[in-house]
Amino acid sequence: MNQEAVHLLAISGSLRGASSNSKLLHAIGALLPDNVSCEIYAGIGELPHFNPDLDNDDPPDSVRAFRQTVKTADGVLLCTPEYANGVPGVLKNALDWLVSSGEFVYKPTAVVTASPNPRGGNHANESLVLTLTMMTADIVEGGAVTLPFVVSAKFGENGEITDPDMISRLSPLLQSLADAMDRKKQAITE
Numbered sequence: 001m002n003q004e005a006v007h008l009l010a011i012s013g014s015l016r017g018a019s020s021n022s023k024l025l026h027a028i029g030a031l032l033p034d035n036v037s038c039e040i041y042a043g044i045g046e047l048p049h050f051n052p053d054l055d056n057d058d059p060p061d062s063v064r065a066f067r068q069t070v071k072t073a074d075g076v077l078l079c080t081p082e083y084a085n086g087v088p089g090v091l092k093n094a095l096d097w098l099v100s101s102g103e104f105v106y107k108p109t110a111v112v113t114a115s116p117n118p119r120g121g122n123h124a125n126e127s128l129v130l131t132l133t134m135m136t137a138d139i140v141e142g143g144a145v146t147l148p149f150v151v152s153a154k155f156g157e158n159g160e161i162t163d164p165d166m167i168s169r170l171s172p173l174l175q176s177l178a179d180a181m182d183r184k185k186q187a188i189t190e
């Protein structure tokens with residue numbers, strides 16, 4: 001079967017400069033199938049606080065740009081830390097801007113939570129899945145993964161993932177996401 005060229009949007013839930021979650025997103029390019037291009041969206045920290053009064057067809061410019069970027073992506077990968085047993089406010093805020101405008105509807109989506117903690121951010125992972133399910137995202141098979149014990153030692157000098165366990169947890173998720181994006185694109189173009 002011919003694989004369609006598909007475009008993945010990756011969003012980190014951490015604004016921290018040395019974020020492990022952002023590092024993971026920079027490293028996954030090497031694990032993605034050849035037909036998948038990947039763009040990292042670094043603008044969620046620029047979005048205003050969600051306000052239903054501004055949630056309309058003429059939203060703030062940063063919100064309009066964010067909505068358009070998510071809309072044109074074939075799939076989305078969220079990679080986030082857990083803060084105080086929950087989803088970081090900056091990421092939840094970004095998702096709240098997409099509830100009524102519907103960019104996540106049937107969008108192939110996967111969720112990774114990475115943490116130095118042994119639970120791997122399981123509360124944030126579960127919470128994100130609940131939120132995305134409410135938004136009718138298509139969370140792909142095996143598309144919610146917690147990564148425990150994620151520390152900078154698990155990345156090489158060039159930012160590559162060196163930990164075999166991390167690679168073996170991430171690879172099936174990325175393949176499943178790529179397959180779902182490909183199936184959806186084929187269905188649209190048929």
Ligand SMILES: Cc1cc2nc3c(=O)[nH]c(=O)nc-3n(C[C@H](O)[C@H](O)[C@H](O)COP(=O)(O)O)c2cc1C
Nearest residue numbers: 014016019020021081082083084085115116117121
């Ligand atoms: C305010 C705050 C709350 C945190 N709460 C949790 C938590 O509930 N569970 C957890 O696993 N880690 C928690 N952590 C630790 C983060 O997982 C850790 O700092 C991680 O490296 C952040 O991700 P990043 O490297 O992508 O920025 C917390 C960190 C901060 C700063």
